[in-house]
Amino acid sequence: MELDNSPNDDEKYFHPLFSSPDADLQVDQVLAAKGASVYFRLHSHNLKTASGFFRQMFMLPQSAQLQTDVLYLEEDASVLENLFRMISGLAIPTIDSYKQIDPLMDAIEKYDTPGPLSIIRVLVMTPPLLNNPFQLYALATRFEWHQEAQHASTQTLAYDLHDPEIRPPLLKLSTSALLRLFDLHRVRREGLRQRLNDPPFVNGGLATCNNCNAVIDYHTWRELKYKIIFEMDVRPLGDSILDSGLLEWPEALTCWQAKCAQAGCSRSLYDKGETLRVIRECIEKLPKCI
Structure with a gap:
């Protein structure tokens, strides 16, 4: 000045x-x-x-x-x-991008104007600004808007935080805000990973067929499990697993078609319907926001 x-x-x-x-x-x-x-x-x-x-x-x-x-x-x-x-x-002109919001917020903070701050707080929760989760999260954590930060953190679950294209908005976050976001993504992945190791899922290499007692190697399930965990890493929302992955992935199709190799048995090794139900139930119970 x-x-x-x-x-x-x-x-x-x-x-x-x-x-x-x-x-x-x-x-x-x-x-x-x-x-x-x-x-x-x-x-x-x-x-x-x-x-x-x-x-x-x-x-x-x-x-x-x-x-x-x-x-x-x-x-x-x-x-x-x-x-x-x-x-x-x-009346204010249309403000529909963070290129307008960011310098305005700097001025609002500099001149200590709580009225305009409250206007922007309402504005960022409307389209199209609402469709920019990382910018919203950065703004919400900067001004300690808890509900807005939670909403934005949920929206980020559709993104891979390790994607180079996501790096620029992540660099705008405080260390605390960034760690909370990474923790949310990791907790969802690890929560599903743990559930996939618990009954009724198989957690081991070899087992015997319930019908003929022949030795069974559940490698098809292990490959599908790794695919599920990898997908949760790149898209922690989990919708791609439920909507198409478990129905269309080659690993899933191989798993549902797997049968006991013992002559005269041919029992299906996996219950597709029950598996999908349990995985869906688990994903729906995972934390959704910071």
Whole structure:
């Protein structure tokens, strides 16, 4: 933020919504966007009411208050327009991307404006902003919005955190927020892994057929189990396992077709319906949010 003397009023370009000549912003003082591209004249009462930053500035002793005509701000005109619209109770333009949200949130935090902060909190939970789980999660954890962070963490379960394309938004997270997200993904994978080792699933190499007592090697189940765990690693939501994986994967088809090799027996080794039921039940009970 820089201070300087301003040119004459007729040489300034005032934003049409913030150009009232009777605005009393410390007498004739105005706010200028980055590069002095646009000037804003607001009532000091609005700024002091809505902004902790300006309230503190205007509370300084008269001798210490700004004696310049222009207060040059570091934000560009579009960011300041959205911020000033919010604190003035005016309609705001459509905000539908985090390219608009991110610099606006920096200004909201810098100037300590809780009103605009509450507006953004509602806005990010609506489409299309709601469809950006990692950006939402970063914002929600930054401002300690617990419910929004939980919702966003659930949405991330459709993604592989090790995907290089996911790296940029992950780098914006605090260490704590990042670890909580990795913990959620890992807990879901390990929870299913453990369940697949418990009855009625086979957890071992060799067993005997219940029908003829012939030795059976359950290698087809082991291969399917590894495939399931791998899928949970890349998509912890688990929907791809239930919706198509256990019906279409080659490992699944081989498993459901497996029979006892003893002559005259040919008993099916696996109960497809029961297996799908138990796996679905397990996935539905796994933690869904941080």
